[in-house]
Amino acid sequence: METLYIADDEKIIRDxxxxxxxxxxxxxxxxxxxxxxxxxxxxxxSSNPTITMMDIKMPGLSGLEVIRRAREKGYTGRFIILSGxxxxxxxxxxxxxxxxxxxxxxxxxxxxxxAVTEILSAVMEERSIESRNEILRxxxxxxxxxxxxxxxxxxxxxxxxxxxxxxxxxxxxxYESFDVTDPSSLPYQFSDLFMAANKGDEFxxxxxxxxxxCLLLKGSLAIEKLKRFVAHYDDEPxxxxxxxxxxxxxxxxxxxxxxxxxxxxxxxxxxxxRFFCNQGQHVLGFEDLPSxxxxxxxxxxxxxxxxxxxxxxxxxxxxRRKVAEELYALEDYLYHVSADISAVKIFLTDxxxxxxxxxxxxxxxxxxxxxxxxxxxxxxxxxxxxxxxxGYFSNEFEKVMSCIGNSSRDSVMDDILYYIDHNxxxxxxxxxxxxxxxYNSSYLGKIFNKTVGENFNTYADKVRIAKARELLEQKDLxxxxxxxxxxxxxxxxxxxxxxxxxxxxxxxxxxxxNVETEEE
Numbered sequence: 001m002e003t004l005y006i007a008d009d010e011k012i013i014r015d016x017x018x019x020x021x022x023x024x025x026x027x028x029x030x031x032x033x034x035x036x037x038x039x040x041x042x043x044x045x046s047s048n049p050t051i052t053m054m055d056i057k058m059p060g061l062s063g064l065e066v067i068r069r070a071r072e073k074g075y076t077g078r079f080i081i082l083s084g085x086x087x088x089x090x091x092x093x094x095x096x097x098x099x100x101x102x103x104x105x106x107x108x109x110x111x112x113x114x115a116v117t118e119i120l121s122a123v124m125e126e127r128s129i130e131s132r133n134e135i136l137r138x139x140x141x142x143x144x145x146x147x148x149x150x151x152x153x154x155x156x157x158x159x160x161x162x163x164x165x166x167x168x169x170x171x172x173x174x175y176e177s178f179d180v181t182d183p184s185s186l187p188y189q190f191s192d193l194f195m196a197a198n199k200g201d202e203f204x205x206x207x208x209x210x211x212x213x214c215l216l217l218k219g220s221l222a223i224e225k226l227k228r229f230v231a232h233y234d235d236e237p238x239x240x241x242x243x244x245x246x247x248x249x250x251x252x253x254x255x256x257x258x259x260x261x262x263x264x265x266x267x268x269x270x271x272x273x274r275f276f277c278n279q280g281q282h283v284l285g286f287e288d289l290p291s292x293x294x295x296x297x298x299x300x301x302x303x304x305x306x307x308x309x310x311x312x313x314x315x316x317x318x319x320r321r322k323v324a325e326e327l328y329a330l331e332d333y334l335y336h337v338s339a340d341i342s343a344v345k346i347f348l349t350d351x352x353x354x355x356x357x358x359x360x361x362x363x364x365x366x367x368x369x370x371x372x373x374x375x376x377x378x379x380x381x382x383x384x385x386x387x388x389x390x391g392y393f394s395n396e397f398e399k400v401m402s403c404i405g406n407s408s409r410d411s412v413m414d415d416i417l418y419y420i421d422h423n424x425x426x427x428x429x430x431x432x433x434x435x436x437x438x439y440n441s442s443y444l445g446k447i448f449n450k451t452v453g454e455n456f457n458t459y460a461d462k463v464r465i466a467k468a469r470e471l472l473e474q475k476d477l478x479x480x481x482x483x484x485x486x487x488x489x490x491x492x493x494x495x496x497x498x499x500x501x502x503x504x505x506x507x508x509x510x511x512x513x514n515v516e517t518e519e520e
Contacts, residue, residue: 002120003031005049007040007066008082009058013105017053020109026116029343037061044070050076051119056083056094067097072210074150078119081166082107102231104439141165142207142271145216147207147256149264155257167218170260173226173250174212174267179281180274180384183247190215190246193229210266216260223253233282243282247274252286275341276386290336299339304347308354311397315359316419317436318401331390348389349380352396359400362422369399412437413451416444424463425487430456462489465501472510 004023008014014033023030034040037060044052044066052070056063067079079099088155094102101115118506141163147153148165149172160166169373175190176183189206190213203222215442217223230250249270251263263286271283277284290296307330314322331352334344356370371379416437430448433456434441448456456514464486471482484495498506 001029002027002050003047004028005031005040005044005047005052006192007035007037007043007052007058007063008033008055009035010055011035013055013082017107020107021113021116026113027120028116035059037063037066041066041069044075044077045073046331048075050123051078051080051116053080053082056081064093064097067094067099071097078123080112080115080119090337093223120394141205145205146209148260149207149214149216149259151261151285158257160257165218165257167222169218169220169223169253169255170228170257170263171217171223171253172260172263172267173217173248173252174271175214175215175246175248176213176271178247186430189213190248193242193246198422209264210268212271214264214267226250230283230285237308246272247282247284249284250286272341275344275384279385279387296338297336298332299337299343299347301350303333304350305354308351308358311351312358313432313436315355315397315401316362316404316422317433319436320398320401320403320414322436322438323397327390327393331386334386335506342387345380345383345389348393349377352376352380352393359404363404366404368403370396412439413447416448417452420460420463424460424467425485428460428487462496462501465498466507468494468498469502469509472506473513482506 006014006017008017012498014035028051032043034043037058039060040052040054040058041061054063054066058066059105060070063081063083079094079101081094081098081099081102082105083102084105100119103111104416105113140340144153144158144163145165148155148158158165158260173190177185203219203225204217207214207216217226229480230248233248238244249267251266251270254260254263266286266289266317270286270289273284273289307326311323314320334347339347353373353376356368356373356376360368360370370376379392380389384391414435419433419436430445431441434444437444438467439447445456448459452459454462468482468486471477474478477485479494480491483489483491488496488497490495495505498504498509502509504512
């Protein structure tokens with residue numbers, strides 16, 4: 001009997017799906033269920049059901065992520081997507097992973113019956129063909145190579161010489177269109193160019209696996225020929241030439257047939273790492289893969305706050321060199337993280353929006369050149385390469401520095417005073433500001449005292465108290481709220497400082513201004 005697996009985050013829906021149809025009458029047995037994406041993936045891989053009904057919106061891994069990972073692990077069963085979303089984008093994404101039906105909730109009994117019946121009919125037809133032909137049909141060399149790459153082959157029973165796969169070394173080369181908007185569109189096959197350049201195809205095998213076009217290079221001579229071929233990419237190919245149409249990624253050289261999967265996995269991962277390529281780069285080799293050196297790190301979401309804070313400080317300090325260094329450090333960090341590109345883009349979006357929010361708050365009267373949040377998110381989401389996003393950040397931050405800059409200032413001290421005037425509400429410390437402006441804190445303290453005529457802390461307190469006086473002249477804020485707004489977390493300390501510089505308490509000052517408020 002064929003099997004059915006149900007995955008939905010709502011138990012009431014899972015229970016309903018169990019009884020909506022007479023599954024046994026249809027020839028199906030329910031073999032398992034899951035309420036989250038992680039359990040669903042584990043259950044699918046362990047039970048290998050004929051049909052999986054999968055909700056898109058799942059805790060943990062999303063339904064689409066479960067489908068993608070299951071396909072990568074070799075699951076070939078049928079999927080029926082269940083979702084409250086009728087957005088075509090979900091269906092379009094699902095079709096990439098051979099999803100058979102996309103049904104929207106609430107599920108109609110007739111629609112589900114039709115979907116299951118059609119799938120079972122197709123499965124039965126396939127089983128019939130397999131039973132008639134599989135025993136008699138000998139696998140083609142390409143199928144055997146796929147088994148080798150996926151480590152499904154019985155290596156002891158392989159006659160490598162008979163198959164033409166006997167060699168002292170192997171390497172996998174993956175390739176796709178250089179046009180990242182449609183990588184599957186190949187005006188030229190790399191195999192054709194490679195064969196033409198080397199006058200023959202006896203030293204490589206062409207195959208497709210996991211939707212990736214590949215060559216299996218056989219022998220040291222073939223691998224050496226690849227090195228000479230790739231040398232043509234040292235200089236960027238002429239626009240429109242055959243070489244300019246392809247992107248190539250190659251894994252490491254291996255000595256045994258059972259190690260080919262390692263070379264393939266590297267080539268496949270490199271194909272997916274195109275996001276980190278330089279402008280015009282056509283080739284990635286296993287040497288460019290950080291995981292080979294075992295130094296990939298987990299993407300830490302909290303680090304977005306650190307990068308944003310540093311860049312905000314350097315922008316307000318008009319320290320262009322430090323902004324550039326921070327962007328370079330950000331780019332280098334992301335190159336060495338183990339995360340999906342979508343997660344990297346979310347990380348970058350978070351940084352940019354934090355910077356925009358902070359600068360906008362600190363300079364409310366400035367006509368800042370920031371785009372809308374939707375435009376920022378849209379730009380980052382649609383970029384194909386990290387260098388495009390880093391370049392965008394650099395340009396935007398330069399425009400912001402030009403906008404908030406004061407052309408009348410002719411010294412670093414003027415910039416520092418300007419920074420204090422716009423950041424008095426933060427935890428201002430001489431050590432922090434000195435690093436933003438590239439000074440030793442002790443030296444900056446001496447220069448500040450000499451130039452301004454008072455020490456840094458006194459000047460910062462006076463700026464804060466001046467702002468507090470303005471706020472006290474309004475009646476909508478309590479004293480403790482004003483203290484927090486001007487940078488004093490301790491209201492008693494605020495009272496002490498206010499009395500020191502004004503000669504009376506905040507409440508007394510407010511009374512002299514004839515401001516009536518509720519009891520503080």
